[in-house]
Amino acid sequence: MKFRIDLAPLAAAVADAARALPSRPPVAALSAVKLEATGSQLTVAAFDYEVSAKATTDADVTDGGTVLVPGRLLVDITRTLKGKHPIDIELDGSSLVSITSGNIRYTLHTLPQEEYPALPQPGDASGTVTGNDLNQAVAQVAAAAGRDDTLPILTGVQLTVTDGKLTLAATDRYRFAVRTISWKPTSDTTSGQALVPAKALLDASKMFADAEQADLALPASQGVLGMSGPSRSTTMRALDGQLPDYKKLWPTEFAGTAIVDRDELIAAVKRVAVVAERNTPVRLHFSPGVLSLTAGSSDDAQARDRIDAHFDTVTGAPLTIGFNPGFLLDGLDALGTHSIQFGIVGPGKPAVLNGLDKDGNDLGDDALTYLIMPIRLPS
Known part of the structure; x- marks a missing residue:
């Protein structure tokens, strides 16, 4: 694998994918981000069994390939690098990756790819929303979500689709926040509901803040909410249960x-x-x-x-x-x-x-x- 890329799009892609890096990886492979260079694009991905995030950006690819590198370390490197020098990333042998920018060169050890799980797919879109509307609405209602993991239902934001609207709601029993935004269905699904962890949804919505359109795939049999845009996608495992009917409160x-x-x-x-x-x-x-x-x-x-x-x-x-x-x-x-x-x-x-x-x-x-x-x- 060998490719060249500008710093700004690389740093943005790594930062967005790293939102799915676990703070305490259950296995070593999940501490990595996956870099995949194909054609003229670089895809950066991360997964923690509950949340996945994938970011795609243009790159000048000489040799395609896939590699796992330490995620937090790559985030720190891309944040630290300055200047207008392009970034050259190359697989050196089978276990080392070099990252070069001007006079600066980093060498990172890779992680074994066979231990990395397959990322879930977002699924077919149920409908679309404006990225900025979604980001703003999630930020507003997430303020009322609970932080007590012993009550997982109350740590979520509930998304409800009905009558051409997407309603977001959250509560921790002491406050209840509700916000509605426009929803454009793209399938036969005219109604549906999903309860997803507030923190994961808040992180994910930031990825789509500048997107004119974000596609949402409501959970099906696998219980996963999918979100995707022009160059970003993410999945979140839904929580079991639902919030109280706020209309009665x-x-x-x-x-x-x-x-x-x-x-x-x-x-x-x-x-x-x-x-x-x-x-x-x-x-x-x-x-x-x-x-x-x-x-x-x-x-x-x-x-x-x-x-x-x-x-x-x-x-x-x-x-x-x-x-x-x-x-x-x-x-x-x-x-x-x-x-x-x-x-x-x-x-x-x-x-x-x-x-x-x-x-x-x-x-x-x-x-x-x-x-x-x-x-x-x-x-």
Whole structure:
């Protein structure tokens, strides 16, 4: 094997494929990335039995071939190399690969190819989405996914296809994020569902952020979700089970609503949260024209702040509700809009956060909705 390639496309392909490298490889071969040079292209691939990633780019191939090289080391090398020199990669004998750029030369030992498993194929596309829409939606809902691996279902993002829409949802029991994007079916599959690990989906969606079109293959008998674009593809093993029906959890009537500037609220929450100990709330007290924030206790440090708010209430009385500051900030960051509208049912009931544009207009049913459970406050 022998080929020449520019640094930028090589580094990008290696970085995208390396998203599937396991942090603790169960076998030595899975610590490698697979380089395959054929025709005028280089394909870089990685696999950890759960997730696979493949990136293809143009290359000047003199001799075709396939080789396994240490993945993390190749990532570090491509990140370290600078300048405009082309990269020459050549198999030297049967167990060494040389990487040359100008005056710099690296020599890497190869790994035995017979120990490397076959990569799963993405499958036939069920439909397509815009890469940027998918990347943004996954980033927004993944903020609500759980991190506790003992509850694997709650670590996933659920993708549901229905009525020409793709809905993404995630929850860790304390918050629930839902976002819908346009979906163009490319098969007879007009509906379907898949629950996939949030981290894997988040990493994968970044590969397609600049793609005008990303093809999604919903899991079939093998239980694998496939995604592919012009030069990238990935597969993820789906999780067993499904999330609760969020439509049954969403409140439809509110005791009050409030509109606040998002950036002002984020800054205020961060200021008062400095004194909030672990699992203690930041208290939001809504009254006409003002949102007051407090944290801490009389036995320890306390903080108070206030910002402007447009507040409407059915009863005419102020409303106070407490939230985990980290969960609240996650939602505010994910919404990413000029203003935030709170829908408040009561102190012990879930609140619904929606984003508003700079003119105060609702962004529609497809925009991110973030439901968050409050922390019960002492009477």
